[in-house]
Amino acid sequence: MSGAVAKYKLLIxxxxxxxxxxxxxxxxxxxxxxRILGMADDPRPPGCRKLSGQDKYRxxxxxxxxxxxxxxxxxxxxxxxxxHRKEVYRK
Numbered sequence: 353m354s355g356a357v358a359k360y361k362l363l364i365x366x367x368x369x370x371x372x373x374x375x376x377x378x379x380x381x382x383x384x385x386x387r388i389l390g391m392a393d394d395p396r397p398p399g400c401r402k403l404s405g406q407d408k409y410r411x412x413x414x415x416x417x418x419x420x421x422x423x424x425x426x427x428x429x430x431x432x433x434x435x436h437r438k439e440v441y442r443k
Contacts, residue, residue, distance in 0.1 A: 358427050359392045359393060359427070360391065360392050360393075360422075360427045360428060361392070361426075361427060361428050361429070362388060362389070362391065362392050362429050362431065363429070363430045363431070364388070364430075364431045365430070365431060365432050365433075367433075368431045368432055368433055368434045371433060371434045371435040371439075371440075372384055372385065372434045374435065375416060375434075375435065375436075380414060383413050383414065384413050384416055384418065384434060387411060387413045387418060388418060388431055388434075391411075391420065391431075392429065395409075395422045396409070396422070397411060399412060403419070407421055408420065408432065409421070409422060410440075415436055415437055416434065416435060416436055416437065417433070417434070417435070417436075417437050417440040417441075418431060418433070418434045419431070419432050419433040419434070419440055419441075420432060
């Protein structure tokens, strides 16, 4: 019997959901949502990077970025920002 890995819950901050809606093309939005949904199975997908000085990670999707934190003890991925790379790192 293979050891099944538990799925992570996804929590998307309301402001991050609004940022997703502002992504101009439907294709880019769909790719971003797919990338977020994939984090339920693998919260540290290939290409993800830990942000220096923070307990957050980022993953790239074209010119867009998804910034999120991982809570392994609760099996939770919390998406805090999503959008164009010029905007996403601003406070």
